[in-house]
Amino acid sequence: xxxxxxxxxxxxxxxxxxxxxxxxxxxxxxxxxxxxxxxxxxxxxxxxxxxxxxxxxxxxxxxxxxxxxxxxxxxxxxxxxxxxxxxxxxxxxxxxxxxxxxxxxxxxxxxxxxxxxxxxxxxxxxxxxxxxxxxxxxxxxxxxxxxxxxxxxxxxxxxxxxxxxxxxxxxxxxxx
Amino acid sequence: xxxxxxxxxxxxxxxxxxxxxxxxxxxxxxxxxxxxxxxxxxxxxxxxxxxxxxxxxxxxxxxxxxxxxxxxxxxxxxxxxxxxxxxxxxxxxxxxxxxxxxxxxxxxxxxxxxxxxxxxxxxxxxxxxxxxxxxxxxxxxxxxxxxxxxxxxxxxxxxxxxxxxxxxxxxxxxxxxxxxxxxxxxxxx
Numbered sequence: 001x002x003x004x005x006x007x008x009x010x011x012x013x014x015x016x017x018x019x020x021x022x023x024x025x026x027x028x029x030x031x032x033x034x035x036x037x038x039x040x041x042x043x044x045x046x047x048x049x050x051x052x053x054x055x056x057x058x059x060x061x062x063x064x065x066x067x068x069x070x071x072x073x074x075x076x077x078x079x080x081x082x083x084x085x086x087x088x089x090x091x092x093x094x095x096x097x098x099x100x101x102x103x104x105x106x107x108x109x110x111x112x113x114x115x116x117x118x119x120x121x122x123x124x125x126x127x128x129x130x131x132x133x134x135x136x137x138x139x140x141x142x143x144x145x146x147x148x149x150x151x152x153x154x155x156x157x158x159x160x161x162x163x164x165x166x167x168x169x170x171x172x173x174x175x176x
Numbered sequence: 177x178x179x180x181x182x183x184x185x186x187x188x189x190x191x192x193x194x195x196x197x198x199x200x201x202x203x204x205x206x207x208x209x210x211x212x213x214x215x216x217x218x219x220x221x222x223x224x225x226x227x228x229x230x231x232x233x234x235x236x237x238x239x240x241x242x243x244x245x246x247x248x249x250x251x252x253x254x255x256x257x258x259x260x261x262x263x264x265x266x267x268x269x270x271x272x273x274x275x276x277x278x279x280x281x282x283x284x285x286x287x288x289x290x291x292x293x294x295x296x297x298x299x300x301x302x303x304x305x306x307x308x309x310x311x312x313x314x315x316x317x318x319x320x321x322x323x324x325x326x327x328x329x330x331x332x333x334x335x336x337x338x339x340x341x342x343x344x345x346x347x348x349x350x351x352x353x354x355x356x357x358x359x360x361x362x363x364x365x
Binding site for chain 1: 222
């Protein structure tokens with residue numbers, strides 16, 4: 001009789017124990033990634049220049065001078081100079097290059113026109129740029145700071161009024 | 177007379193027995209019977225597996241409970257592998273994300289939902305932290321989801337938050353694969 005009672009208690013405990021244990025399942029997910037150093041370039045509006053028409057804070061921006069002339073009214077943010085044969089309009093444009101996961105101390109910035117322009121002269125940061133080859137704007141750019149590289153266009157007086165001048169300037173920053 | 181009756185009775189009995197034997201022999205050629213007493217013990221339980229999500233990286237060993245996910249090369253500004261996105265880039269860090277699915281199946285339980293927890297198997301590599309559904313993982317298990325449904329793939333975001341500092345300055349090692357194991361546990365509610 002005593003054995004029967006003990007067995008009954010044991011069985012009851014087993015049932016309680018079984019019910020109390022939560023059912024679980026496990027899994028492992030092994031995650032692998034390879035970090036690479038990188039640098040990024042964005043254009044920002046410069047406080048002293050024409051506000052970028054679009055793309056400020058990105059690497060694809062638009063600078064619109066609007067209507068320009070040798071002697072007429074000119075928009076705020078545009079600097080103009082005139083000679084006997086042409087006039088130049090210029091606007092400050094900020095370039096900011098950021099680095100990540102890199103020990104690079106500075107960067108080299110180059111620019112090149114997207115298409116040839118046989119009529120007007122273009123410059124960035126005072127350096128003439130064409131579509132023939134990249135022009136070096138700086139070899140010691142500072143990371144993480146806005147650097148002003150004014151964009152300038154020199155237009156001959158022979159250009160017909162109402163002529164649209166448009167081109168693309170491609171910038172390349174390379175970590176040193 | 178009595179003996180004759182007895183003799184006839186014996187003959188009848190013998191004939192009947194012979195008939196039955198013949199019949200039995202004929203039946204034995206086409207029929208066999210047997211009985212097996214089978215005993216089944218129904219064991220309840222749940223299982224967990226990882227599945228590739230259509231929007232994420234294709235998992236290695238998908239469909240098992242020991243899968244792998246490789247983000248490939250990651251950086252703040254460079255190209256990323258398919259299935260990897262970059263939700264944010266700040267001066268201090270950048271985040272890359274992929275999506276994976278977890279499916280938990282149960283049998284023999286009254287449970288209708290489960291709780292999912294996760295933890296890192298070991299401390300994260302320098303400059304990296306791991307998040308599942310915005311929960312930053314540590315080596316201590318944390319709840320990722322409660323009341324999760326059984327028998328269906330449930331998508332989870334897996335984020336790697338990478339410091340932008342250079343190696344040796346608080347940032348992660350570069351140009352070398354960094355591997356971490358995440359342990360998941362599903363518990364029936």
